[in-house]
Every structure is written in C-alpha cells, then in structure tokens.
Amino acid sequence: MTSKTQKTTIAKAKTIFSGFGGQGVLMMGYVLATSGMNENKHVTYLPSYGAEVRGGTANCTVTVSDEPIASPVASFPDSAVLMNTPSLIRFEGGVKSGGTVFLNSDLVDVRPKRRDIEVVSIPVNSIAGRLGSTRGANMVMIGALVQQTGLVSLKSVIQSVKSIFQKKGSKVHKMNTLAIKEGAAFVDALSGS
Amino acid sequence: MTSKTQKTTIAKAKTIFSGFGGQGVLMMGYVLATSGMNENKHVTYLPSYGAEVRGGTANCTVTVSDEPIASPVASFPDSAVLMNTPSLIRFEGGVKSGGTVFLNSDLVDVRPKRRDIEVVSIPVNSIAGRLGSTRGANMVMIGALVQQTGLVSLKSVIQSVKSIFQKKGSKVHKMNTLAIKEGAAFVDALSGS
Amino acid sequence: MAKQIFKRPEALKDAIFHYCPGCGHSIIHRLTAEVIDELGIRERTVGVPPAGCAVLAYNYFDVDMGEAPHGRALAVATGIKRARPDLIVFTYQGDGDIAAIGTAETIHAANRGERLTAIFVNNGVYGMTGGQMAPTTLIGQTTTTTQRGRAPLRDGYPLDLSQMLGVAAGSVYVARTSVTSPKSILKTKKAIKKAFQVQMNDLGFALVEILSQCPTNWKLSSVDSCKRIEEEVVKSYPLGVIKDTTGKGH
Amino acid sequence: MAKQIFKRPEALKDAIFHYCPGCGHSIIHRLTAEVIDELGIRERTVGVPPAGCAVLAYNYFDVDMGEAPHGRALAVATGIKRARPDLIVFTYQGDGDIAAIGTAETIHAANRGERLTAIFVNNGVYGMTGGQMAPTTLIGQTTTTTQRGRAPLRDGYPLDLSQMLGVAAGSVYVARTSVTSPKSILKTKKAIKKAFQVQMNDLGFALVEILSQCPTNWKLSSVDSCKRIEEEVVKSYPLGVIKDTTGKGH
Amino acid sequence: MAKQLMRGSHVIGEAATRAGCRFYAGYPITPQNEIPEYMSERFADLEDATFIQAESELAAINMVMGASMTGVRAMTSSSSPGISLKLEGISYIAGMELPAVIVNIMRGGPGLGNIAPSQQDYFQATRGGGHGGYRTIVLAPHSGQELVTLTMKAFDLADSYRTPVILLGDGLMGQMMEPVSFPDPIDPSKLPKKDWVLNGTKGRDTRLIASLHLDPVEMEQFNWKLARKYAAISEREAQHESYLLDGARFAVVAFGTAARIAKGAVNRAREAGLEVGLFRPVTLWPFPEKELRALTRTVKHILVFEMNLGQMLEDVKISVGEQASVHFHGRPGGVISTPHEVENVIKKLMYKYELDK
Amino acid sequence: MAKQLMRGSHVIGEAATRAGCRFYAGYPITPQNEIPEYMSERFADLEDATFIQAESELAAINMVMGASMTGVRAMTSSSSPGISLKLEGISYIAGMELPAVIVNIMRGGPGLGNIAPSQQDYFQATRGGGHGGYRTIVLAPHSGQELVTLTMKAFDLADSYRTPVILLGDGLMGQMMEPVSFPDPIDPSKLPKKDWVLNGTKGRDTRLIASLHLDPVEMEQFNWKLARKYAAISEREAQHESYLLDGARFAVVAFGTAARIAKGAVNRAREAGLEVGLFRPVTLWPFPEKELRALTRTVKHILVFEMNLGQMLEDVKISVGEQASVHFHGRPGGVISTPHEVENVIKKLMYKYELDK
Amino acid sequence: MKKGFIRIDKELCKGCGLCIAACPKGQIKIGNKLNIKGYHPAEYTEKEKSKKRKCTGCALCAITCPDIAIEVFHG
C-alpha cells in the first residue's frame, strides 16, 4: 500500500479541514484522528464548534503526533484541506510556509496566491461522481491527503472508515475503500507526472 | 424640669427596650434616640429586625453618647426597659453590673434574680390607664426612664414626642405629655421615699 | 365517660406554632398533617417547606423535610421524587414563592406532570418579609409597597396562577379553597387529601390553592380577615375545582 | 415600464440573513420590518433580540436594539418601556427563550399589562444550541435530547404558553399564526401589526406566537417543514386569536 | 438641611432619589425590605420616576438593565441570596458597559442562612461573582451619613465609568437609625447627557447595546478595553480612611460595620496606651492597595477584622506582601463582635509581638 | 479497556455514569450541549437513572439539590452565564452540606460574550461566586484522560466531604476529541451508605436538610464547622503536577487548557536550552499553596499564564508572597495563545532577569 | 342533642377569636387575662359537668382553631 511518493512520517502535523456543512468535512477529520489513534499516535481532533449561529462553513483541526500534543489549535497548519472557495479565502494565509493545500478543484475556482506552499488540486466531486456518488468526495480527499502526507497509512484509514461506518454494511465499505484508493491514486499520478 | 434625683449625664449609655409587639417598645426607643439627636448627642437606634418569622417579642437598642458611637449593639446595656416577663427572662442577664432595669410591674410577675443591678418597678399600665388609656403605658415608661437616668432631658423627650405625633393633634400631645410627666413623677416619688 | 373526639394529628410534632394569632398557615398545617395521618403515609412522606412565614414548617411536620430556595420548591421536589419515586413528596408554598419568583418552576413542574402535591397558600401578601405586595394582591389593596393601593398600571394585575396551571397538560387536579370557617376548612382538607391521592395513584401533578388569612399584614382582626376573604377575595379568586381529570383515566 | 412591486422593507438593513435556508426567522424578520415601516415607527422603535438563532437580529433591524440575557427579554423591555413610554418596544424571542427559561418574566410582563409587543417564534426546538428539546416540542418528536422521541413521563408535555397568557389579566391580544404559505404569512403580518397597534394605543400586552419551520434541526426540507407545521404542529398548537380584548375599551 | 433620624435603608432610598435615580426595580428580602418600601412611596410623587416590584431578583436586575439602556439612573437592591440571582444580569451590565447601582445588604449564609449582619459576600462583590471576569466598583459605608455620600457617589461613578457599582452594607447598616443630613437633590434632567442611549434612531444611525462578541479577537479587544477601564478606576478611585494611624505601630484593617466596631476597639486600646490605629477601605474594589502597602513602612503587624472567615484578608495579603505580618480575626454568621472583644485580640497580638511598650 | 476517540463533553458524561452518577439535570448552552445530549441517551438505558432537561439552569441546580437529598450521585453542567444562574443554588447546596458535581465548560465573557475557550470564571469557581462565604472544590482537567479521572474523583470528593465540587473546563476541553480509556463502572448500590438522606422516617426520627440557622450563634457555629471542613480539604486534597521543574530556574504556572499550551511552550524553551518548567494546579481550590511556595526555594521568577486577565494570579501571589517575582501573561476572550507566543514571553523574561545563561 | 364540652389550653391559645365566631352555641369568649405570650386567651363559658350546658361537642371550634388549643369531648 505504500508508494514511492509517500513522505516519511513527521513528528507532529496539524491539518485543517474546511468546507460547506454538507461536504463531510468533520468526518474527514474524524477519520484522520481515528487512524492516528489506531496507529498509537497522539491525536487531537478539534471541531470549530461554530458561532452558536447558523450558516457558513464547517471546519476542524486534527493533530497527529509522536509526542503528547500541547495545543490542539493550529494557527499555522501543516496542511489544509479546502473543499470550497470561502475555505480557501479564509485559510490560505495561515498555512505554514512549505505546507500543503489540498483543493477540491471541482468547487474552488480561484488559485491560491501564495507561492511558498504546495498546492494539490483534486477534482474530488468528479472522481466521486464517477465512482457512483458525489457524497464520497470526502473519502477521495482523505485518500489523497494521506497518500501525499503520510500522516498515517492508507491501510489504517481504510480500516478506520470501515469501523466508523460499520453499521452501514459492506456495500458502503466497498465504495469508501474505492474512493480512498482513487484519491491516493490521483496523487500518485500527479507526482508521477 | 430637672429634679433632685436626676443623675449627671454619662458619656455613653446603651438602653435596651423589650416587650410584646403591641406595647410601643420601638416607639420608646425612637423617642429616646430622637431626643438625643435633638440634644446634639450622638445616637444610634437599632431595632431587632426579627427572625423573618412572626410572633415573639420586639426589642431595640438605643445608644446615646457624647462621642461617635462604635457599635450600636448592646451586649451589656446600661439600662433595660422590660415591658413583660419574657423580656425580663431574656435580657436580665446581660445588663451591665450596676445598671438599671425598668420593669412594667403590671405585667412582669417575677422579680429579677440579680442583686448587682438597680430595679425600678413601675406599674405603667395602671398609671396610663388612670390617665385614660393603657396605650400610653410606653410614654409613662419613657418618662420614668429619662427621669431616672438623665440620658436626655425630660423637656426634649416631651418635645420629641410632640413632633413625632405632630399629625395627631394637640389632644394626643397633651395626653402624652401628661403620661411622660407621670412616669417621671413616679420615679421621683420612689427615690424620694 | 367523657371521650376525646378532637386531638392533634400524629404527623404534627409537639411544637407550638410561631404563626400570628388567627393565621391560616396554622390551620393548613394541621389539615395537611391530618391527611397524612389518614392516608397512612407519614413514614414515606417528604415535605419541602418554602421561604415564607412557613419557613420553619419542619419544626411542625413529623416527616422528613428538605428546604428549598425561595420559589424553587417544585424543582427541589422534582429532584427528590424522580430520584425516589416511592416517596410521597409535597411542597408547601406561599403566593410569593409559588407565583412570583417561582413561576417558571411551578408551571414547568405542573406541565411535566411531576407526581407531586403542592399546597399553595394564597394570603395576598408577602407575609414573612413584612407585608409587601404579592402577585395575588387585590387591586386597590394597600401593602407596604403599594401604600396607596395596588394600581394595575404600576403594579400589574392579580395573578391567577391556578387558572394557568389548569392549562398545563401535566396537571391533573387543581382546586381553590379557603380556611375561613369550619365548612371551608373541611372542604380544604378534602381537596388536600385528593391532591395526595393523585400522587399516590401516579396520575400527575396536583395543587390546592388555599385562600388564607394574614391578619397581621392585612391589619384586620382574625374574624374580619376571614370575612374579607369570604366577601372580597373570592371575587377575584373564585373557589372551586379548576381542573380534575382524575376520572379520565389519565 | 416595469414597476417593482415587492422590495426590501426600510426597517431592514442591507445585510444577508445568517439563517439556514427556508428558516422561518427570516420571514418573520421581514414581516416585522414591514409592519414597522407601515406604522411609521422606525425612528422610535427599540427591539430586544433574544439569545437564540436570532441573537444577531440587530444586524438586520434598522432600529435601536438592546440585548437581553436568555429568557429575560420581557424584563429588559419592561425597563426600557417604563423609563421611556414614548418608545415602541418589541421583543423577539424563541420558544426556549420565552417559554422555558423566561417563563416567569413572560407571564409577569403579560400579567402586569406592560405596553410591549412580543414576537414569539415557536419552532419546537432550541435552534441555536443545536436542536435540543424545547418546551414546545411535540410528543414523540426526536431532538438531540429526546433521541427516542419526546416521552411525557420523562420529558413532560408540550407547553401552551399562549393559552396561559390568555389567562393573564394584563394581556390584550394573543394570537397564534404560522409562516408556511403566502396566506399564513400575510395573516401573520396582520397579527404582528395588530400587536404593535395595541402598544401604540396604550392598551396593554400583546403577543404573536408564530409557528416557524426549522428545517435544519427537524432534518426535513423547507417544504416538508412547512407541511409538518400545517399537518402536525397545528394539532397541538391550533392557529387563531387566543385573546383579543382590544374592542372592550380595556 | 437639618439632621433627621433615619433608618439606613431609607437613607439609601432618599440619597438615591437625590442623586437623580428615577428607576428602581426590586424584590423583597430581609434585611432590606425598607428600600423597596421607601422607593415605592418616594417615587409615587415623582412624575418621572418608575418603581417596579419585580416578580423576582432576576427580573429586577434585567429591568434595571433595560432602564439603564435609556439613560435613566437606575438602582436595584437585595440581600445575599437575591444578589446571587442577579449575578448573570450584573455580568451582562458590565459587558454592555451600562451604569447601574446595586445595593447588597448582606446577611448570614450560605444558603438561606439568617438575616443577621454579615460580611460574607466580600468575595462575590469584589471578584465579580458572576461569570466572565468583569469587576464592579464596591463601596462600603460604615455610618448613616456615609450611606448618603456613598449612595450618591455610586451613581456618579456608575455613570462616569459606565459600570455597575455595588453598595455593600449589612443588616446593621440597613436597619440602624442614625442622624443624617442630605445635600440638595440633583435634577436628573441637568445631568450630563449620555450619547449612547437607546431612544429611537431619529436623525442618527441605529445604536446597539450588547455584550455579544462572536469573534474571539473582538471579544479579546473588548476585554482589554475593560481592563484599561478597570486600571483607570484602580488608579483613581481607591478610597480609604486612616483612623488614629499617626504613630501607630499596629493597624487594624476593617470595613463597614466591622470598621465601626474596630474604631471602638482602637479607641479603647488607645486609652490603654497602645499605639494602634485603623485602616478602613471605603472602596473594596478598587482596594486601596498602594495606600495600605505604604502603611507597612511604619506598621509591621496588621490585624484584619471581618464578619466572615477571611475574605478581604486576601486583598490585604496581596497588598502588603511580606512587608508586614497579617493576622486575622473574624466571626461569621451574624454574631456581632464587641469592641471589647476586638480590643482583646489587639492587646494579645501587641503583647505577643512586644508592641505594647 | 481499549482507547476511544471521544469528545470531551461525552467523556464527562461517560465518566460520570461510571462513577455511579444516576441523576442529571441540565439546560442547553454552548459549548457543553453535548453533555445533556449524551446523558439523555446514556441514561435512557439505565433503569435507576434520571435525566431531566430542566426549564432553566436555576431549575436544574435545584433539581440536583433535591436529588442529592435522597443520596443519589447527582450532576449538572452548564457554561459561564448558566453557572452564574446556579450560584444561589450552589450556595444552598454548600449550606446544606450536600454532595453535587457541577461542570462549568467556560466561555468568553462577560455577559453573553462568546463561546470560545476561556478561563474567566476562575474567581467565580474558587471564591464561591454565590453568597455566604462557602467554598467549592474545583478541579481543572487539561486532557481527555484527565477528564475521566477528575470527573470520577469529583463524585468521590463530593460524597466524602458532602460538598459541591466544580469541574472547570473550557470549550476546548469540552469539544476536543482525544483518545481516552475508562475504568470499569461503579455500581451505585455498592457505594457507601449515606446516613443523612431523606427517604421516609420509617423506624427513625425525622431528618431535615436545611441551610437556615435563624440564631446567629448557631449560624456562626455552623460556619465554623464549614471552616473546619474547608481546612481539612485544604490540608488533604490540594493536587498539582510538576512538569520539568527539576533544576528549573523559572516556572510557568497554568491550569487546564492554558497548561497544555504552557507545556508546549516549556518544551520549546527546554529545547532551546532554557531551564524552565511548569507548575500545574490540578485543584484550583484548594490551591496547592504550600507546594508552590516550596518551589520558590529554587525558582525566583514565576510566570502565571491564564486565559483571562489575571485571576489565579492572586492565588499565586498569596502563595509565594515575596519569595519570587510573579509575572503575568493572559489573553481574555477566546483567542488561544500558541505555545510559541508563551515561549516568547518566557524567553523575554528569562533574558531580562538573566536566567538564560 | 348530644352533649359535649371543650378545654382550651390557655398557653396555646393566641386569642384570635375564630372559635368564638365558629361556635353555634356562643359558648366561648375572650378572657381578660394575659397569658405568658401576651395574648388574651379564649375561655369556655360553661362548666364541664353542668347539666344545662349547651355545648354539643360539635368540634366546630376545634376545627377552626389555628393553634390546636381546643380539645373536644363527648359525654
């Protein structure tokens, strides 16, 4: 399951996930944190618990680390997974220099302005749509994220997703696994190119 | 108005007044305090503001002093005006050694036990009744108290009572004045005897 | 041989009431105790006394008692009853307690249908604190905070809490009585008994509002106080059963 | 020439509502603003927004506004109105706000007959805090604190606050409406207008309860949410005028 | 004006009225029932004044909040348990930067406690009590005449800093009668205009009075603003009385009723030849920290005397650090110490530390 | 038991249940809604457990009071404004000597403020908040796992001292997910019997649970009793964590979320070669005063770091007196400092006082 | 008509007069002595054993008495 493009695991990494309410943004974070826990890493998952007010975007921050985690907050995340344009506008500035931005290129129609960050654009909606339903877009994205960053192994992501969606049965599991792998494959292709 | 039995004014004196609700106990204290104020003395008047519970006796503490008054409370009063038996039972013990107890002998049927205090027994109900109404008993008592202790002058007591009952008209004023004087006279007679 | 036919109920301790002469609280205490005796529930009853003239009710009732902050008796009682449904729990509350500061707790306990019995003593004033206006004070009535008489524009209208509780879905029995005469006293006792039975039968919330005399703060004799209730107070607070769905197999 | 016949009311600022798609709050905001426009009172109106989804109402209404702690809107409004009787003061409150934590303040403001207009948005849940049970939640309805459906024995019954306010002596106008269709929306507007007029005419307390959709927490589409109100909610909360004594020369 | 013999609670009511207070909302509770009673009657003759007996303390503080939004000088009063119920509202008032005067005639506690004089709410008053780290100015009168001056001052402070001010007394202060005299009443219409009140948008943009700051950055900025205000108050408004402190080698620190008793004790001790004086904080917050610390140049032993188990004690400790030894004498629950009792404590300590010769 | 990734609020709910808590009453408020939500569902499957969504925070705390009278382990939870509303009830619970656990997931303030993490209620929690000079034990968790242990400990402390215990967290503690593991649940019927509960007079005299003490002498005696209890708690229950304090020349003092961040800062500073450690009070009341003072034998500069404007600061000052210089860094209102920011404060201070070489 | 009599505990009685209003036979009156609490207790005006007494032992007085100061006997 490892591949040539996978980076070596880093000691501590913070990832922000952001998008519209319906895009499964919090689930991505939860999956990453669960995978980290299953790999016996230290993890924290912090949702933005909103402004006690409706509307707007959802986001969460996940830290995966080999050591106890001090602050679960990420003013300067290592990676940002941005599922729509407002998320890009809001979070681009904070990404750590040298960090990575994962863009849902199906919905983000502007390009990041910064030149000191890596940008990975993935048409996750299209890919998921091709697999059967755009609802799997977040799974495509998490596959891509993990493949690119090596935060956790793809295997444990698939495992975590399986256990999280346990009740939904094997069909859903199959779909999710497919989506995750497609996301990973897309990144491989990118870096291969 | 002064008389031979009147004591010289003392620097600071605390008096406790106690009796049933209807006996005008708080009024006696108020009259003494007002008279003190009108004589430009320092005075405090402290009612027992009760136990947020009905029933029982009313009492208040008045301090008259030539100097600013620290505590308005009297653990050991110089004088105690006790209008009924429960009051005697409750307050006898606290009176300062050498102090004076003024008893409403019409209602108090036990004798004080202590030997180190002076006891002035006055049938204030009877005296007031003779003057027309037992409601004036408290006025008789205040006359007696002031005459005996010299805390303030009889004159200013009469003056204070007049202003306090201003609205009630001259008939009441006359009655009150009479009662006060009767009280004073009774004490004079006592000490004369 | 002379036979004693009226005596102190078991559920009252041997203490002398601290209430003023003629006060309705004393009568209502006795009635409640008599009911507890008759229902045989003394050993599993818990009372929740109020802040109010009856704050020391625990000196009289020979049952377990737990104090409540002013107005919160029905919330405290809810806690007791939910934790121990086998206990019979009653609150004893003044009009200020139950219908002013405690309005929300009262309405919601009733609306939840808590299995509780509330004794609501409406004497039209804040007795304990010296006779201020209560929510139930009549229009024009003078109190220490309405020295020129209660004026609706400034002071609002008399509040009919029981009527509102009649609207509450969880209330099963709501009645208004008085204790101004032997007859009304006996009626009150019946109502109190029923209010306990509603709880014993697990039907829902029950409350008896009792128009009660406060001679001290009304500045009337005890007898005139009773007259005032019979002639005036009942006009604003008519006696009778306000709600009774006990028959309806609730 | 094309003529514009429907546009934004003056009394609304040019801000985009933060409410969810299809939320009744948005409609009710607009209606209230339209009424303020039509009555020409924008420059002397003060609004008291709630804690609740409408906590930011002051971003929308183009009038002076003063925040209230959760549930206390009618107490705050009482303070404003008594101090400045020439102002027109309205509160805007959710069902949690007005009928749970604020029960006492609501009932007493009404019973005092405060010259206030209350807009009571009944959406059957605590919207802002994420969809917990409200006092108005229907029996069987699932919320985040009644995940198996509201069960009266544990969770109590739906509370009919407006009916209780009808009992309050100081209330003059109490009506229940909805905003599920153009027709009901227009009715609601009329009711709101009347509730302001009651205040302008110094008659007493007026309140409009509006059954309002919360698609987000009901987990229904906007259209289905409206249907739910029309078909289910009205059974527990029938629409109509609950009290109107404006004709009675109050 | 001539002196009048007046009950403390009435003095507060009259002083408030003369300070231009025109809105009062309250709920009965002993030992301060005479305040609402007085206001209900005093305001009945004033066209521009509102008295409301609220349905609860909660309602009362929120009515005061609303009234204050319109600019009127507004007051509420209660006693300990009732003040606890007002804390959410006081926090809001602080957060909305509204002026308001809150009277607490303390009683014994915790819980229902009793109605005897006590100083057990010092922490509550000086540390905000409610949530969110706000502060309230706290004034502690110790005589009838000071009830006049401090009540009136409370309104001025509240207005100038747009902040809630607590007048902290106890049952003794509220119930005792002393002769007092009043200054002429202030005409409220002559008070400085407030440019932030809610009074309709005619001819101007809308105004908003709120404590909500959804954005943490904004919230933080607001809190720093409050912090600056509190710093300014601390700098300017701390007030205390020095009583017989000249040449003293030992000082009692006490406030309110306790300070009265302490004065008696100090008098007695002075008569007995002991070099002792009293440092009486008049403002409890801001606490006269610098002034007390300055005292430690000459006084190395301090007795804190309170009618509680040691609350102001903490402020004294923080003030003097280790520049003086701090001792404590306290009685909770309404038993009022006698000057004699406190004198004995002074004597024992002065003997122990050889300050008596 | 295996680790689970769980939200802080749920951890509290689960830990309470496992501690034998069988009564919960609460009212929604962000950021702790997940506690009542969790309890409503968790208790639905337990025959002997009661969940009530109360009509208000006031009702909730009073329901807890009533439930506790019967002996059941009872809890309520809220966030800052809601806690203010509970203070009268907490004072009663303290005055009645009832056990109860109160969770405060603090938010920004004052007033409505915001829902971001904050530590602005330290004073309120540690100084009683309500009236009458009572105290509550205050526990301050700083991680998911500590939420488990301290929640469970809260119930034990509440029962053994018959006193309210506050679990003081913030939005971050409540909302963050971390892996946690739980001990086996306690069977409430196996807990030590309480001989003071209200459960009907069968076979015994009546019992009374009340806080009223009309007689001042009795009230005073009761308060002295409380004082003795509080002294015992202070003596026995103070708890803290020493983090990298061995050989430290500089110490940060921080609790809860701030302590987490401080750990990060200390780690970074240590990496940079600075001799700095963290003193983390786990109990805020009793404050680990002696332990902190002992630290001043070796550490002469202390940085207090809080998410407020300086509240625990006072306890630190009282503890260390003048044995060390006390510095402060704080941010109110929900902006969470980064470890980097705190590290910079540490560095500047250590440089200034020449502790960096 | 049954015969009865009552006993009034003069230290419990607070002299409120409600029993007087309640007695259909008019056999109770307020006395003029003060008791220890300062009240004028009510007095039963008949002799317990008098043949002519009107008291029926109806207990209306006792039912009304707030302070449970009245004991009622039949016979």
Place this chain on the structure above:
Amino acid sequence: MKKGFIRIDKELCKGCGLCIAACPKGQIKIGNKLNIKGYHPAEYTEKEKSKKRKCTGCALCAITCPDIAIEVFHG
C-alpha cells in the same frame, strides 16, 4: 390577467425551494449551479420580456422567500 416577472438574486438565494411551492404558475425551479455560499439557487424559468410568460406578478413567491431574494415587477 396582469403580467409580471421576477428576478432572483442568486447570491441571496439559499435554494430552500419555498418559492417553488408558492408559485401558482410553476415558473420557478432549483438550478444546478452552486453559488458562492454553496447553495443551489432557484431560477425563474421565463424570459422577462417573453410575451408567452405566465407569471402574473402575484408576488406570492416573494412573500414566501425567507431571504428576500426575489424582486417582483409588473408590466
């Protein structure tokens, strides 16, 4: 029958669909584009100047629209 037309502000619209249910003429539908907020705004299906259009300018859609996204014109 009067003629009218409407304009929907696609950035104000949140795609709730209430206007669709309200329009007696069925002239509104949800589009499939996302707007900046991530909603699928409603679209008016007629041409403003079309002679055949059915819209009467009855404004029921606008009355219903929570977000005041619809302007209605006559003529």
